Amino acid sequence: MDHQSGLGEIVINVLECKSLSKWYGEAAVLKNVDFNLAQNEIHAIVGENGAGKSTLVKIISGLVPVDVGTIKFEDSDRTFAHIREIQNSGVALIHQEPRLFPDLSVLENVCVDYQVRDGKSKRFNWKKAEEETKELLAQLGCSFSVHSPVKALSVADQQMVDMVSALRKKLKLLIVDEPTASLTPSEVARLFATIRKLNASGVAIIFIGHRLEEVLEISTRITVLKDGEVVAVKKTSETTEDELIRLMVGRNIAASSTDSRSSSKEVSLKVSHLESPGFVADVSFEVKKGEILGIGGLVGAGRSELLETVFGLRKRTAGEVVSSNHGSIKTVKQAISARVALVPEDRAHNGLFLNRSIGENLVITNLNLTSKGGKRNFGKETQIANELIERFRVKLSSASQLVRELSGGNQQKVSLAKWLKQEVEILLIDEPSRGVDVGSKSEIHQFLNNSAKDGMAVVMVSSDMRELIELSHRIIVMRNGRIVGELSGSEISEESVLRLASGLATAGKAN
Amino acid sequence: MMSKLTNSPIRFKVPGYLIGPILILVAAMIYGSLGSEYFLQPASIIFNTGRYIEIGLLALALTFVIINGDIDLSVASTLAASAGVLAKLFANGVPIFWCCVASIFTGFVLGLINGIIVIKFGLPSLVVTLATLALYRGLTQVMLGDGVVANYPESFVGFDQRLLIGGNPGLPAPLALFIVASIIFYYVLHRSNYGLKNIMSGSNPSTSNFSGISVNNVRLVAFALSGTVAGICAVMITSRLGSTISNVGLGLELLAITAVVLGGTDIFGGRGAVSGTVVALFAIMAVREALVIQDINGQVQDAAIGLLLILTVLVPRIRSYYVDKRNRKKRFNEAQAKA
Numbered sequence: 001m002d003h004q005s006g007l008g009e010i011v012i013n014v015l016e017c018k019s020l021s022k023w024y025g026e027a028a029v030l031k032n033v034d035f036n037l038a039q040n041e042i043h044a045i046v047g048e049n050g051a052g053k054s055t056l057v058k059i060i061s062g063l064v065p066v067d068v069g070t071i072k073f074e075d076s077d078r079t080f081a082h083i084r085e086i087q088n089s090g091v092a093l094i095h096q097e098p099r100l101f102p103d104l105s106v107l108e109n110v111c112v113d114y115q116v117r118d119g120k121s122k123r124f125n126w127k128k129a130e131e132e133t134k135e136l137l138a139q140l141g142c143s144f145s146v147h148s149p150v151k152a153l154s155v156a157d158q159q160m161v162d163m164v165s166a167l168r169k170k171l172k173l174l175i176v177d178e179p180t181a182s183l184t185p186s187e188v189a190r191l192f193a194t195i196r197k198l199n200a201s202g203v204a205i206i207f208i209g210h211r212l213e214e215v216l217e218i219s220t221r222i223t224v225l226k227d228g229e230v231v232a233v234k235k236t237s238e239t240t241e242d243e244l245i246r247l248m249v250g251r252n253i254a255a256s257s258t259d260s261r262s263s264s265k266e267v268s269l270k271v272s273h274l275e276s277p278g279f280v281a282d283v284s285f286e287v288k289k290g291e292i293l294g295i296g297g298l299v300g301a302g303r304s305e306l307l308e309t310v311f312g313l314r315k316r317t318a319g320e321v322v323s324s325n326h327g328s329i330k331t332v333k334q335a336i337s338a339r340v341a342l343v344p345e346d347r348a349h350n351g352l353f354l355n356r357s358i359g360e361n362l363v364i365t366n367l368n369l370t371s372k373g374g375k376r377n378f379g380k381e382t383q384i385a386n387e388l389i390e391r392f393r394v395k396l397s398s399a400s401q402l403v404r405e406l407s408g409g410n411q412q413k414v415s416l417a418k419w420l421k422q423e424v425e426i427l428l429i430d431e432p433s434r435g436v437d438v439g440s441k442s443e444i445h446q447f448l449n450n451s452a453k454d455g456m457a458v459v460m461v462s463s464d465m466r467e468l469i470e471l472s473h474r475i476i477v478m479r480n481g482r483i484v485g486e487l488s489g490s491e492i493s494e495e496s497v498l499r500l501a502s503g504l505a506t507a508g509k510a511n
Numbered sequence: 512m513m514s515k516l517t518n519s520p521i522r523f524k525v526p527g528y529l530i531g532p533i534l535i536l537v538a539a540m541i542y543g544s545l546g547s548e549y550f551l552q553p554a555s556i557i558f559n560t561g562r563y564i565e566i567g568l569l570a571l572a573l574t575f576v577i578i579n580g581d582i583d584l585s586v587a588s589t590l591a592a593s594a595g596v597l598a599k600l601f602a603n604g605v606p607i608f609w610c611c612v613a614s615i616f617t618g619f620v621l622g623l624i625n626g627i628i629v630i631k632f633g634l635p636s637l638v639v640t641l642a643t644l645a646l647y648r649g650l651t652q653v654m655l656g657d658g659v660v661a662n663y664p665e666s667f668v669g670f671d672q673r674l675l676i677g678g679n680p681g682l683p684a685p686l687a688l689f690i691v692a693s694i695i696f697y698y699v700l701h702r703s704n705y706g707l708k709n710i711m712s713g714s715n716p717s718t719s720n721f722s723g724i725s726v727n728n729v730r731l732v733a734f735a736l737s738g739t740v741a742g743i744c745a746v747m748i749t750s751r752l753g754s755t756i757s758n759v760g761l762g763l764e765l766l767a768i769t770a771v772v773l774g775g776t777d778i779f780g781g782r783g784a785v786s787g788t789v790v791a792l793f794a795i796m797a798v799r800e801a802l803v804i805q806d807i808n809g810q811v812q813d814a815a816i817g818l819l820l821i822l823t824v825l826v827p828r829i830r831s832y833y834v835d836k837r838n839r840k841k842r843f844n845e846a847q848a849k850a
Contacts, residue, residue: 313720336723350721353714355781364711365722367704374704418722 014039014173014204015060020069022055022228029055031228033069037173042195042205044219044236046212048248048465048498052228053208057175060206061093062086074172087113092166096178098158102151106161107133109150114168136164140194156187163194174198175206180214192218210298210502212241224248241504249465249494267324268457269340269426271310274319279305281481283319287426287457292448294472295461296497302481303461304345307428310459311335311342325425336365338426341419345430345461347408351415354404358396358414359385361403365418388417393443409440416444427451430461445471465494477501528775528787531823535773536794543801550804554680559800561671561751564685565590565744565760567792569767570774571696572740574788575733577771578700580713580780581636583737585625587763588647593618593745595651598660598755607667614749615742621647622738626731636734644764652757661754670750685747697785709733713780769820770795794819 015037022030030052037043045053058064060071062083071078078086100109107130116129133146142160150158159179166174176195180188195218199205209215215222216236224232224247232247266289274283279302287293295303308314310321312332321329326338335342344350353361362385363370370380385399392413396406403414412432419427432448433441448471452458462468468475474488477500485500498504525533543550569586576583597614601607625643629636676682700706712719712726719726749755772778773794774787795816802812 332720332723333725342721344721349715350717353711353718353781356711356714360707360711364707364719364724367707371704376702376704376707 012039013037014074016072017056017060018070018072020056020059020066020071022052022059022064022067029228030059033225033228033230035060035223035230037204037206039202039204040199041220042199042207042218044207044209044215044222045225046209046215046222046244046248047225050227050463051225051248053225054177055228056225057093057177057206057208061091061175063093088169090170090172091175092162092169092171092173093175093177094159094162094166094179098155098162100150100158100161103149105147105149106137106144106153106164107146109161110146110165110168112165114165132168133164136167140164141190154187156183156191159183159191160194171198171203173204173206175208177208178210179207180209180211188214212244212502212504215244216241245495245498245504249498269310269459270320270322270324272320272322274306274309274321275317276305276309276314277317279314279481280309280316283478283481283483285476285483287459289425289457290452290455291473292452292458292460292471294468294475295459295478296465296468296475297478297501299463301478301501303478304430305481306478307342307430307459307461308344311340311428313342323426339422339424340426340428341424343416343419343427343429343432345434347411347415347435352403352411355402357400358389358394358403358406359399361414362388362399362418362421366421369421384421388421391420392417392447407437407440408435409437412436412444413440416447424451424456426457426459428459431463432460433462433464433467441467465497468497469494479503526775526784526786527827528784529790531775531826532773532787532791532794535819535823536790536797539794539797539801543797543804546801546804546806550801557680557683557686559796560686560689561683563792563796564671564689565748566763566766566770566795567689567789568692568740568744568747569737569763570770570788570792571692571785572733572737573767573771574696574774574776574783574785575700575709576636576737577768577776577778578709578713578780578783579730579733580716581629581730581733582640582768582778583622583625583636583734584640584764584768585621585643585647586737586741586767587760588644588651589618589621589738589741590745590748590760590763591651591757592621592647592654593742594749594755594759595654595757597745597749599654601663602660607664611746614745615739618742618745619735619739622735622741623731625738626734629734630727630731648757648761651759655755655757657757659754659756663749663753667750668753670747685751688747693785693789700783700785705729705732710781710783713777713782715781766795766816769816773820773823 013036015035017033017035020030020033020035021028029050033052033056035056045056047053055064059066062078062081062085066079069079073086073089073091078089081089101112104112107126110133111129116125116132117123118125130146137144137146137160140160140163142157144153144157150161153161174195179191183191195205195207207215207219209218216239219236222234222236222239222244223230224234224244226248234243267286268289268291269287271286272284274280281302283306285293295306297303305314309316310329312321312330312335323329323338323340329335329338329340348354353364359381363381366384367376370377370384382399388394389396389399394406394410394413394417396410403411406414412435416429416432427448429448432444436444445467448458448460452473460468460471462471469492472492474486475492475497476483477485477487477497479501484503487496487500540551549555569590573583573586593614596617597610600610600613605613621643625636625640628634629639671683671685673684674681675684675687700709708719708724708729711722712724712729716726744760748760752759770792771783771788774784774789774791776783776787798815798819799812802815
């Protein structure tokens, strides 16, 4: 505060962003965002998943080009600057999962983009580099060796390695993107101490966080983003958790439609005390016939891993998955024959064969129908593929077209359709509308609603709050691999899900 | 004229992966025929095939392994070890029939061992089969030493000289076997569930697992198949040569793998065709024989095959680079015209 006293209320902005907009395909992720950052502040950005926080800092740090708008850093225009140029001007970004070379040592990682060379010979001076790195690590309070490989370090220590790389240059702006997601409380304390120390020495900080109590603790000002727009800029001292949540959520989605839906009493799938080390801890739940069970939570809460464990893809160390019609499920084969299907989040890697034809993608899960004694019947394959293409209205030029040539929405339809030639009793679906256009999204929603009406049990993971609330009859919320609460009927609201997901409320006081 | 040509009702569409090998085949036949008027005579062609049938069979089996995204460098060593078992048993008085059965079984087991090490321990097949290439060859040397096993019964030796259909040119037994094998492999790869699973596992192993395909089983079968075929080839080569030494079949894996890759099978898996492997085998054969007839020495033959392989893989890449560039430019110009 001392160094500012002479300036009174005049604030010097190191960073000025004017009306930034960014589109990914048809979807606008940032709309007309203004963002100013003063030198002496720790400025937090909060918002739901998909609000545009990460995109904003990626643009500021030069990782992604902006479509419209201007960026000024220290009075010079940086709108179209190369990432290298931005880094050299003193901007550093520290990710939630540090992007380091796991097999190289700490020292080597630090030296990747900052090399100490001897004046005359221009040869690399390892000794000097090592001394400098050690000194910086000591300043940050780290005790690990500079020679240990990065992959042997904890995530918190890896962040410190990232931090050292940043400090090696003349640092002016440090951006930390959800740094605390996988840290222990004491590691968080160390990180915050470092951030405060840097800030005191004149480094401006942008802090992105999900945990609001941490945001309130560390920041001096808070910008709230929602659906790519700035909805508020607040001084931390003048706001509260409740206000922030209200601003982030913004709208109240009526849970009315969920009340009128009735699912049968018949349990379809029962999961008890399921454990998968590192991802899923003691998870139990039931889904009834005709019910859509939503699973909410933040990114990294273990939701996708839970679905994969239920489907038999992940090693489990304890627990049981039982289908009431087909008995215990341990392997993928058993899951499929128990009429369980999984539509994964990552279509490109897990859901589709991008380099193969649409027909082959649709046939691969239906070989029991299309072949006899292991011999393929091309007539039947074509028939089944065409039937599914028509039913899901996949837009294509021919069934022999490669899946990679389809749009996101049509790809998602193929990823879903491949299971649905045969009766599915339990559908596990992970982010049903990620990267999907509006039209296909509503078709997929309609499909899920109708299937539930017809008696299918649906377990849906979604980070899209509106989708989660509008479709689910009941929502369980996960945090750090555990179920932290269950909401049904009128308890369901964006606010209550968010409170549970970010650890602000326990199940009892969710509402 | 042009339009008439393109609209002609009979249109053969040659798959892209066959164009390279066919061009090489034709060029080599022309070049060879310049060296000797007998080069293109059916009898001489068929006579020449005899020495390539083992390579062809190995290549057919390797097509499955490579489509999975794996590789088996040890096929020729597996062949040698199987031939070694055959010879050793025969020298100890076991009837030749049972020696052959044991040889094929040995191939099967060695292939299975490759597969199990690769899959159970999650090691790259390139490293594992490089190791077993040395290991299996070494075991053969231990079994046979510097000795030669010969004196196989008359009825066993000279399989390659037997004609299934007599006359001139006639149909020798090995060629007939290769034709039958090609048809079987074609049906398995392109018309059976196993073949589809094989291609899909290579195309995207993760999605395959998510779709309920046991990728590891599919891969294991391919490795076992490769070993078994090597065992069968050991019997054929022993019959053809009439004797067994420890460096039997040395280096055959390179020709077999070349045939597979030349035939358009993606070395990273997920794409490939039996027809490509078959045509590529004949292309390699034609190149080597043409160089022989033109009196060019053996080292140059190997270099020529290597060069051809690089060119066949490279030319489509270069072509697609320029096509891409042209398309990008076109799009850019269109966008500018609009603005």
